Amino acid sequence: MARLDQRFFNRKTEAVARELLGKVLVRKIGKDKISGKIVETEAYIGSHDLACHASRGKTERTSAMFKKAGIWYVYMIYGFYHCLNIVTEEKDHPSAVLIRALEPLEGIGKMKKNRKTDEILNLASGPGKLCQALEIDRGMNCTSAISKGAKLYIEDRKIEIPKSKIKKTKRIGVDYAGKWKDRHLRFYIKNNPFVSKI
DNA sequence: CAAGAGATCATCT
DNA sequence: GATGATCTCTTGA
Numbered sequence: 001m002a003r004l005d006q007r008f009f010n011r012k013t014e015a016v017a018r019e020l021l022g023k024v025l026v027r028k029i030g031k032d033k034i035s036g037k038i039v040e041t042e043a044y045i046g047s048h049d050l051a052c053h054a055s056r057g058k059t060e061r062t063s064a065m066f067k068k069a070g071i072w073y074v075y076m077i078y079g080f081y082h083c084l085n086i087v088t089e090e091k092d093h094p095s096a097v098l099i100r101a102l103e104p105l106e107g108i109g110k111m112k113k114n115r116k117t118d119e120i121l122n123l124a125s126g127p128g129k130l131c132q133a134l135e136i137d138r139g140m141n142c143t144s145a146i147s148k149g150a151k152l153y154i155e156d157r158k159i160e161i162p163k164s165k166i167k168k169t170k171r172i173g174v175d176y177a178g179k180w181k182d183r184h185l186r187f188y189i190k191n192n193p194f195v196s197k198i
Numbered sequence: 199c200a201a202g203a204g205a206t207c208a209t210c211t
Numbered sequence: 212g213a214t215g216a217t218c219t220c221t222t223g224a
Contacts, residue, residue: 042216051216061209079206081217098216128217138208173216196217 002156005146009069013088013095017043018187020086020154022161025102027134028151034110034134035155036102036124040188040195042171044085045095051177054094063142065094070146074131074138081128082137086145086154100127100172100186103194126196165190172197 004023009016020038027034044052044065053075054062064073065087073085073096085096102124104111111123111133124130131137136152145153168184175181188195 044216053216056210059210075216076208078215078217079208083216085216100216126217171216176215 002158003146004154004156006068006070009086009088009146010090011069011088013043013045013097014185016086016088017041017097017185018166020097020099021166021187021189022157022159024105024155024157025099025130025134026153026155027107027136029110029135032107032110034107035105036130036134037105038099038101038154039103039192040099040101041186042098042100043095043185043187044098045185046089046093049095049177050180051171051174052094052096058094062094065096066092067142071142071144072140072152074136074141076138077128082131083127084131084136084140098127099130101125101188101194101196102130102133103192104133121193125194161189 020041023038024035047055054065058066068091069088071087073087074082077083085098087096089095104123112118114133115123124133167188167190169186170182171186
């Protein structure tokens with residue numbers, strides 16, 4: 001199965017965010033394999049994007065985004081949940097794509113255990129939820145998504161999502177971001193029930 | 199149903 | 212000392 005590589009991620013963040021729809025996020029834990037189709041993403045673009053953490057300069061937390069494309073940027077939010085991002089674009093051009101929702105494919109039993117629920121629709125339909133379901137935490141920060149032994153990576157199953165089925169809206173939860181808050185940098189698959197919010 | 203509160207901590211001022 | 216790229220549960224109509 002083809003994996004997305006450096007070349008895929010080292011491009012315009014908006015293009016990466018849009019084209020990630022339909023790709024499959026894979027998590028390996030020992031013998032277990034958990035996976036899900038990406039159905040919702042958001043782009044955070046560089047130091048001038050006021051919603052991007054890196055807009056307030058390079059700090060310990062945001063240093064991941066300043067690295068090469070193809071590594072994971074994971075941080076804790078609100079003291080409870082984690083958010084998973086993949087770094088994009090050239091080194092020192094701090095950008096990333098937030099993966100916001102998955103449609104569960106493999107390892108659903110494991111996901112149910114991790115999330116303590118049996119409702120398929122509630123397993124990974126949000127950024128915090130999918131990190132719980134796939135056992136992702138800050139330990140994964142700055143690890144590679146494209147190296148050989150990666151425990152977390154993305155497969156390309158060559159399923160094209162037609163443009164007519166992709167919806168663009170403004171991003172969620174970034175009302176503080178001034179004139180950047182209304183830019184359409186969120187992408188999701190229309191009519192997919194696993195998207196976090198309509 | 200919709201709206202609101204509360205949970206809890208790493209990070210930055 | 213404040214606050215957030217969230218989620219769940221409770222309340223009340």
